[in-house]
Amino acid sequence: MKDNRTIAAIATPIGRGGIGIIRISGSSAPACAEKILGHVPKPRYAEYLPFRDKNGKVLDHGIALYFPKPNSYTGEDVVEIQAHGGPVVLDLLLREILETENVRAAEPGEFTERAFLNDKMDLTQAEAVADLIDACSEQAARSASNSLHGEFSRIISKLRDKLIDVRTYIEASIDFPEDDGVDYITDGGIAEKIDDLINETDSVRKAAINGSVIRDGMKIVIAGRPNAGKSSILNRLSGQNTAIVTNVAGTTRDILREQIFIDGMPLHIIDTAGLRETEDEVEQIGVKRAWQEITEADLVLLVLDITLGEKENVQIYRDITEKFPANLPVCIILNKSDLAPKETDETYSDFSRENIIRLSAKTGEGLEELKKYLKETMGYSSCTEGTFIARRRHLEALDRTGSHLIAAKEQIQTYMAGELAAEELKYAQNSLNEITGEFTSDDLLGKIFGSFCLGK
Numbered sequence: 001m002k003d004n005r006t007i008a009a010i011a012t013p014i015g016r017g018g019i020g021i022i023r024i025s026g027s028s029a030p031a032c033a034e035k036i037l038g039h040v041p042k043p044r045y046a047e048y049l050p051f052r053d054k055n056g057k058v059l060d061h062g063i064a065l066y067f068p069k070p071n072s073y074t075g076e077d078v079v080e081i082q083a084h085g086g087p088v089v090l091d092l093l094l095r096e097i098l099e100t101e102n103v104r105a106a107e108p109g110e111f112t113e114r115a116f117l118n119d120k121m122d123l124t125q126a127e128a129v130a131d132l133i134d135a136c137s138e139q140a141a142r143s144a145s146n147s148l149h150g151e152f153s154r155i156i157s158k159l160r161d162k163l164i165d166v167r168t169y170i171e172a173s174i175d176f177p178e179d180d181g182v183d184y185i186t187d188g189g190i191a192e193k194i195d196d197l198i199n200e201t202d203s204v205r206k207a208a209i210n211g212s213v214i215r216d217g218m219k220i221v222i223a224g225r226p227n228a229g230k231s232s233i234l235n236r237l238s239g240q241n242t243a244i245v246t247n248v249a250g251t252t253r254d255i256l257r258e259q260i261f262i263d264g265m266p267l268h269i270i271d272t273a274g275l276r277e278t279e280d281e282v283e284q285i286g287v288k289r290a291w292q293e294i295t296e297a298d299l300v301l302l303v304l305d306i307t308l309g310e311k312e313n314v315q316i317y318r319d320i321t322e323k324f325p326a327n328l329p330v331c332i333i334l335n336k337s338d339l340a341p342k343e344t345d346e347t348y349s350d351f352s353r354e355n356i357i358r359l360s361a362k363t364g365e366g367l368e369e370l371k372k373y374l375k376e377t378m379g380y381s382s383c384t385e386g387t388f389i390a391r392r393r394h395l396e397a398l399d400r401t402g403s404h405l406i407a408a409k410e411q412i413q414t415y416m417a418g419e420l421a422a423e424e425l426k427y428a429q430n431s432l433n434e435i436t437g438e439f440t441s442d443d444l445l446g447k448i449f450g451s452f453c454l455g456k
């Protein structure tokens with residue numbers, strides 16, 4: 001556990017800038033103001049003041065602000081000093097502040113952690129602070145901002161309220177089974193109510209998947225035999241000549257990574273060495289790495305050279321995909337379509353229609369279709385209205401909520417076991433609580449706030 005002394009840190013990025021801000025939070029913040037500024041500024045009014053060291057020498061002039069508790073970011077007394085943004089000036093000021101009794105340097109994310117612990121925000125909002133700072137697309141920034149303003153929390157708490165209603169209902173039926181001569185457990189009403197909860201959890205989960213795609217992007221591995229045109233497709237998608245393309249089979253030997261955006265959706269595209277048996281030592285390592293990437297992929301684009309013909313391609317597909325992890329989504333790209341006539345008797349009926357795309361990395365034919373496919377498979381919508389940012393841990397908690405709800409329904413329908421159903425609902429509720437942080441371990445908090453930048 002961190003101690004609750006007053007904390008201070010430079011809140012602006014290291015380096016030179018017009019303004020540099022030092023933030024102080026805790027019961028000794030006013031004492032720090034007294035020391036540096038000569039007095040505590042009037043609450044929430046900007047004051048232009050000299051900043052002095054302990055010998056009374058002026059280090060800088062700037063603006064100081066005082067936010068008395070509880071109306072501050074952290075919920076504690078907060079003083080903010082806006083000095084000139086030079087690393088030396090800020091360092092000198094911070095050193096003066098840290099010499100004050102009961103004051104120590106803040107750890108990364110500690111201001112926001114205190115805001116969370118003082119109920120200024122819940123955990124999804126605290127996470128959204130970091131996600132907003134780290135946002136690398138407009139979409140991500142807008143979604144993080146929605147989460148920060150409580151969009152995700154509201155959805156979760158609505159779901160939780162409904163869940164509590166059903167739980168209360170079941171518990172009341174257990175306690176007063178004879179009421180009105182109606183058996184509430186078996187009359188079917190409860191199972192329906194749980195069904196509603198299951199459906200609702202599922203739609204929250206879908207929205208959360210979208211939110212996590214916006215945040216993290218998805219990892220797409222381009223795989224296939226040598227010379228199929230994998231690197232050409234990477235170059236097409238990224239719009240750059242990132243990868244070397246030649247007609248020599250085995251051109252790519254290392255892993256190449258590119259981040260691209262499709263309508264604001266981030267994608268991590270990975271080009272790999274062509275999968276084949278080879279004597280070449282370097283290429284062997286490349287092939288091994290390619291397999292490693294495949295096991296960690298969210299989706300594989302399996303590139304086949306259409307000119308090889310259906311029979312050979314089906315065989316290649318079988319040989320390669322039989323080593324894929326189970327449930328790994330695969331999209332088949334029939335590349336070099338410019339070399340194959342559209343009207344052929346090749347139907348590729350062994351592959352399902354939804355995930356087979358005729359493409360030409362040379363002419364760009366099929367590229368839009370591929371992009372559309374990528375957006376759709378991730379359930380991505382470019383509308384930011386009501387979207388929120390989500391993390392993997394939120395998805396996992398929603399999964400657990402869903403499983404407990406299904407178990408609860410089974411207890412009612414199959415075993416008529418009201419008590420066990422109520423127990424499952426309690427677990428489901430706990431899983432929802434983990435998302436907003438009513439129910440978390442110190443470990444989890446350490447992990448979440450430890451990944452913040454300093455001064456936030």
Ligand SMILES: Nc1nc2c(ncn2[C@@H]2O[C@H](COP(=O)(O)OP(=O)(O)OP(=O)(O)O)[C@@H](O)[C@H]2O)c(=O)[nH]1
Pocket residue numbers: 224225226227228229230231232233244245246247248249250251252253272273274275335336337338339359360361362363
């Ligand atoms: N006509 C035509 N040629 C293509 C197309 N895509 C790739 N090629 C050619 O096919 C050859 C191999 O392309 P690459 O992109 O290097 O193939 P790769 O799958 O990355 O190959 P390795 O790195 O060796 O595994 C090059 O000569 C490309 O110009 C296409 O859509 N149409």
Ligand SMILES: [Mg+2]
Pocket residue numbers: 230231232243244251252272274
């Ligand atoms: Mg290549």
